[in-house]
Amino acid sequence: MNRRVPKTVWRLLLVLAASIGVLALSGCGEDEKDQEKTSLRIGVSLYKGDDTFINNIRMELEHAAKSYEQSGGIKVSLDIQDAKGSQNTQNIQVERFISLGCDVLCINPVDRTAASVIIDKAMAAGIPVVFFNRQPVEEDMDRWDQLYYVGAVARESAVLQGSIVASRYQEDPASLDLNGDGVVSYVLLEGESSHQDSLIRTEWSIRTLKDSGVPIEKITGGIANWERSQASALMEQWLGQYPDTIELVICNNDDMALGAIDALERAGITDVKLVGIDATVPGLEAVRTGKLMGTVSADKERYAKAIFAIAASKALGREIPEDIPLEDGKYFWCPQEIIKENP
Numbered sequence: 001m002n003r004r005v006p007k008t009v010w011r012l013l014l015v016l017a018a019s020i021g022v023l024a025l026s027g028c029g030e031d032e033k034d035q036e037k038t039s040l041r042i043g044v045s046l047y048k049g050d051d052t053f054i055n056n057i058r059m060e061l062e063h064a065a066k067s068y069e070q071s072g073g074i075k076v077s078l079d080i081q082d083a084k085g086s087q088n089t090q091n092i093q094v095e096r097f098i099s100l101g102c103d104v105l106c107i108n109p110v111d112r113t114a115a116s117v118i119i120d121k122a123m124a125a126g127i128p129v130v131f132f133n134r135q136p137v138e139e140d141m142d143r144w145d146q147l148y149y150v151g152a153v154a155r156e157s158a159v160l161q162g163s164i165v166a167s168r169y170q171e172d173p174a175s176l177d178l179n180g181d182g183v184v185s186y187v188l189l190e191g192e193s194s195h196q197d198s199l200i201r202t203e204w205s206i207r208t209l210k211d212s213g214v215p216i217e218k219i220t221g222g223i224a225n226w227e228r229s230q231a232s233a234l235m236e237q238w239l240g241q242y243p244d245t246i247e248l249v250i251c252n253n254d255d256m257a258l259g260a261i262d263a264l265e266r267a268g269i270t271d272v273k274l275v276g277i278d279a280t281v282p283g284l285e286a287v288r289t290g291k292l293m294g295t296v297s298a299d300k301e302r303y304a305k306a307i308f309a310i311a312a313s314k315a316l317g318r319e320i321p322e323d324i325p326l327e328d329g330k331y332f333w334c335p336q337e338i339i340k341e342n343p
Contacts, residue, residue, distance in 0.1 A: 039075040040104075040315045042308075043097030045090050047110045047134060049082035051226060052255050052280040054108060054133065060304030061106075068312060076312075087111045094118050098125045103315035105129045106307055112196065115140045119147065128314040132307050135196055141330060146314065150307045150332045152298035154200035157277050160338050161201070162208025164275050164294035165248065167340075169214045176273055177215075178247045184214060186248035187238055188221035189231050189256040198226075201252045201277060219245060224256045231259030239267050249274040254283030254295055261291050279339050287341050294340030303334045 044061065046054050058080060065076040079097065083090035087110040097105055098121060105127055109115050115136035122129045128146040141147050169176050169184065176184045188206075191198030209216050219242055224230035231251070238246060249272060251257035257276035264272055276283055279297030286292035306324050310332065313320045326332055 037074065037103075037316055039077065040312060041077045041079065041100065041102045042104055042106060042311050042315070043094070043100070043102035044078055044080040044106045045093045045097075045108065046080065046082050047090070047108045048085050052228075052282065053253065053278045056280055056300050057108075057133070057304050057307075060300050061308055063301075064305050064308040068308065074312075074316075083110050085110060087114050087117075091117055091121075094121050098122070098127060102127060104311045106311050107131050109134045109136060111194070112136050113194070116143075119143055122146075128311075130307055130311050130314075132303075145329075148310050148314075148326070148330050148332070150303060150310070150334065152303070152334045152336055154197040155204050156336055157197070157296050157298070158201040158204030159208045160296045160336060161250070161275050161277055161294075162205040162212065164296075164338055164340050165209055165250070165273075166212035166214050168273070168293060169212075176248055178271055179244075182215060183217045184248050185217050185219050185245055186250055187219050187235075187242075187246050189234065189249065189251040189260060190221060190223045191226045191252040191256070193223055195226075198223075198252050205250055205275075216248075224259065226253050226255055228255045228259035228262070231256035232262045233259075235260040235263035236266065239263060239269070246272055248272070251276045254278045254280045254286070254292070257292055257295075258282060258286060261286060284339065287339055290341050292341070294338060296336055297339050298334045298336045306332045306334065 046058060048054060049058070062078060065078050068074065069076050079100070079102065081093045083093060090107070090110050094105065094107070105122055107118055107129055109118070109131060112134045115131065118129065119140055123144050128148070130148045130150060132150040135149055135151055141149060165176070174180065188202065190202055206216070220238060222234045224234055235249070249257065249260045251260060251274060254276035257274045260274055264270070273293045275293050276295040279295045283292060283295050287295055309321055309324050320326065324332055
């Protein structure tokens with residue numbers, strides 16, 4: 001049996017329908033509205049905070065964040081932690097970054113071969129990762145399209161380092177061949193044995209010297225793990241074992257070159273030549289004062305800006321800027337140049 005619905009009920013139904021429509025439209029507008037982020041939280045883990053080159057990159061990264069805040073109006077929180085050479089500590093730091101809701105991670109791995117643990121955690125949380133300075137193995141980098149790497153090409157660093165020595169020899173052979181026997185006798189200070197840059201720098205610096213026609217002879221070499229104090233101890237030992245023999249010290253980085261300089265100065269030796277890589281602030285000072293024959297600079301400002309630009313872009317869901325060209329869509333290689341003393 002049909003009954004007529006009272007007019008008052010119809011009016012109530014119409015009002016209710018209209019209200020629901022307004023709410024629906026309002027909700028839709030909020031969902032579709034572009035909610036631009038006004039702040040970024042970036043978790044940064046350093047393999048060793050007291051590494052001179054890494055500390056230089058850290059300072060430049062902080063400058064890049066401040067500049068971005070001032071120009072873009074987006075607040076940036078950089079949570080920078082020191083893993084102190086412990087992969088387990090770094091893994092715990094990554095877990096903490098994720099629990100705090102970091103938008104992106106910037107990781108300088110302690111162990112480049114153990115990056116898979118960090119990648120697993122980041123993938124599970126859906127947080128992009130920018131690795132830098134210590135390159136994860138290719139198989140790990142290929143696991144996800146939200147993994148990036150910023151660094152300098154180790155082979156290029158070594159070739160440029162070798163060319164510093166070759167150029168000096170061509171200009172003034174006697175400045176390197178101190179005893180005039182026609183051979184430049186050298187010692188080699190290497191970084192970590194497991195670090196890809198150490199292995200490649202060692203191979204290609206020596207190969208460049210040989211290809212350039214510099215008559216060289218290796219006396220000895222040793223691993224100083226990038227550290228000034230270890231390099232100093234090794235150099236002091238070698239000076240005792242091979243007195244009046246060492247003419248050139250080839251170092252995988254500036255900190256080890258500075259350690260060798262410390263030992264040479266204690267022994268009162270000033271004519272032995274040294275070359276480094278990284279162009280750290282103290283390394284550049286050593287070049288300026290003539291204690292270091294030369295070093296190789298990866299533009300640290302551009303290096304840090306690339307790390308930050310990739311991180312900020314991924315956190316905001318934006319395209320990576322065109323002035324940060326990526327090889328294979330994930331690798332940024334920082335340009336390098338020679339910095340040497342004026343003999």
